[in-house]
Amino acid sequence: MSFPWSAHAALRNRLCFRWAGAAFAVVAAGLSISCGSSSSSSASHNAYVTLPQANSVRLLRINNSTGAIAAGAQTAPVQGTTPTGLALHSSKKFLFAADSAANSVSVFNVAGDGTLTLSGNPTAAGSGPSGMVLDPSGQFLLVANAVSSNVSVYSVNSGTGALTEVSGSPFYANSGPTEILITPSGKFVYVANRSIGFITAFTFAGGVLTPVKGSPFASGGGVSAVAVESGEHFLYAANTTANTVSGFAIDSTSGALTAVPGSPFSTTAGAGPSAIAVDTANKFLYVATSGSSFSIWAFTWDSNTGTLKSVANSPFNLLSAGGLFLLMEPGGSYFYIGNQSGNIAAYKYDSGTGVPTAVTGSPFSTGSAPGKMAIAH
Numbered sequence: 453m454s455f456p457w458s459a460h461a462a463l464r465n466r467l468c469f470r471w472a473g474a475a476f477a478v479v480a481a482g483l484s485i486s487c488g489s490s491s492s493s494s495a496s497h498n499a500y501v502t503l504p505q506a507n508s509v510r511l512l513r514i515n516n517s518t519g520a521i522a523a524g525a526q527t528a529p530v531q532g533t534t535p536t537g538l539a540l541h542s543s544k545k546f547l548f549a550a551d552s553a554a555n556s557v558s559v560f561n562v563a564g565d566g567t568l569t570l571s572g573n574p575t576a577a578g579s580g581p582s583g584m585v586l587d588p589s590g591q592f593l594l595v596a597n598a599v600s601s602n603v604s605v606y607s608v609n610s611g612t613g614a615l616t617e618v619s620g621s622p623f624y625a626n627s628g629p630t631e632i633l634i635t636p637s638g639k640f641v642y643v644a645n646r647s648i649g650f651i652t653a654f655t656f657a658g659g660v661l662t663p664v665k666g667s668p669f670a671s672g673g674g675v676s677a678v679a680v681e682s683g684e685h686f687l688y689a690a691n692t693t694a695n696t697v698s699g700f701a702i703d704s705t706s707g708a709l710t711a712v713p714g715s716p717f718s719t720t721a722g723a724g725p726s727a728i729a730v731d732t733a734n735k736f737l738y739v740a741t742s743g744s745s746f747s748i749w750a751f752t753w754d755s756n757t758g759t760l761k762s763v764a765n766s767p768f769n770l771l772s773a774g775g776l777f778l779l780m781e782p783g784g785s786y787f788y789i790g791n792q793s794g795n796i797a798a799y800k801y802d803s804g805t806g807v808p809t810a811v812t813g814s815p816f817s818t819g820s821a822p823g824k825m826a827i828a829h
Contacts (some may be wrong), residue, residue: 460568472649490701498566501796502535502549509535509549510577511566512796512817514827515806519786519798521816525567533558533574537584539593546613547826550581550595551614557581557595557606559613569711575603575615578622583631583824588638592659596643598621598631603643605659612779626652626825631677635684642678642687642708649673651700651808653707658684669709671698674715677778679728679737680756686758690725690739691716692775697725697739697749699758712758719749725774732784736763736806740789742775748789748799750806770799770810776822782829791815812827 471603499512503526511524535558547560547568556574558826563569578597581604585594595604602622604737605616608636617783631663634640634656641661650668654661655793672691680687680702687709689698696716700709719725723743730737739749749767774791781787789797796819798811 455576456694462494483608491774492718495530497827497829498524499825499827500547500568501790501818501825502538502539502540503818503820504534504536504552504823505814505820507533507535509538509560509568512818513566514781514786518780518785518812519800519811521796521798523816524567526819527560527568527570528685531691536582536823537595538824538826539584539586540828541608541613542585542590542827543610544637546608548586548593548613548615550577550584552580552582555579555581555597557584557593557615559615562615562828565782571613574681575606575617575753578602579828583644583717585634587634587656588636592618594634594641594661595630595654596632597626598628598630599771601625601627601629603632603641603654603661605661607659620660623654623661625654626650633678633680633687635654635680635702636682637684640684641700642680642709644671644675644678644689646676647675649675649691649694651678651687651709652711655707664707666708669700671697676726677728681730681737681753684732684757686712686753688728688737688753688760692726695720695724697728697737697751697760699753699760701758711715713758717751719758721792724775725746725749727777727778727789729780729787731780731787731801732782733803735803736801738778738780738787738801738808740775740778741767744794747774748808750801750808765807768808770797770808777824779825779827782827786811788825790825792821794821796825797824 504513507529526598534553560568566579578600580599583596631644653664672694674693727740776790795815797815799808
């Protein structure tokens with residue numbers, strides 16, 4: 453088979469295609485791409501989004517100056533894969549996708565222009581792989597398997613991206629683990645057990661997960677997403693069914709969680725908080741709900757206690773609800789929310805107040821409902 457590629461390198465206002473033989477096809481997006489130029493206003497960087505209903509992964513271009521998204525090439529559909537979780541290696545040479553329906557992980561090589569080529573056969577995972585994350589060193593990939601209630605851990609070949617399951621994997625992670633987080637130091641791993649409303653905690657070393665004493669820790673009904681501030685002092689969780697956000701202090705030695713004063717914090721003006729993230733400056737916590745109004749919450753937290761406080765005028769009714777994911781731009785200033793209606797909403801936030809405003813042109817179509825998003829910057 454062959455691959456159509458969308459090139460964006462040097463030619464202004466022109467769309468170019470080239471073909472290369474491979475075992476997996478990448479097809480043109482059918483949506484507009486901003487071809488690269490030397491002007492800062494049109495310079496962009498790459499991002500990727502899984503499309504579960506389309507059984508594929510799409511390349512995106514994010515404008516450096518405006519935060520706007522242009523859709524790029526899309527991998528050819530592979531029926532029965534349903535890619536959901538996504539992780540981009542720190543080298544930006546490999547992209548990993550959790551194929552939930554196929555119970556496997558696909559490895560893609562990333563070309564210089566950002567386009568994807570499937571590398572070899574998918575690697576077997578547990579049942580229902582969903583959330584996934586790379587450790588800070590890039591040596592290990594961790595995958596939460598929702599149906600088999602465990603976490604698979606793989607070593608990553610730095611030259612090829614090939615995955616090898618480590619000894620002892622998969623590790624039991626209580627019922628229905630969906631989302632997974634590793635702290636910036638790589639010491640602790642936390643898994644959201646949505647079906648039981650708990651968070652399972654592990655220490656992590658040499659590819660081995662060891663349960664934290666006292667784990668799992670009660671969070672709230674339908675806990676669906678977790679976030680940690682960069683100092684690793686506090687962890688926050690979005691509880692979809694309970695309509696709350698839980699806050700926990702992290703024991704720096706053991707990784708155990710203790711509820712912060714005032715937790716859980718109500719988000720009753722929204723409907724089902726399901727996505728959460730801390731901004732890159734470690735100043736604001738954002739929470740997205742799938743409700744049609746007042747769908748974005750913004751908080752600050754007390755640096756000593758971890759108690760949350762809503763920023764002025766939060767929650768925000770920006771009429772672009774969605775809670776499939778909330779992802780901060782690594783370079784700061786923007787965040788992105790995946791919507792069930794088949795698009796990604798983009799927002800710029802004020803670094804002083806935390807107040808978000810919609811990026812011009814938002815929301816941006818992805819062709820079908822997005823699963824997860826990863827940004828290369």
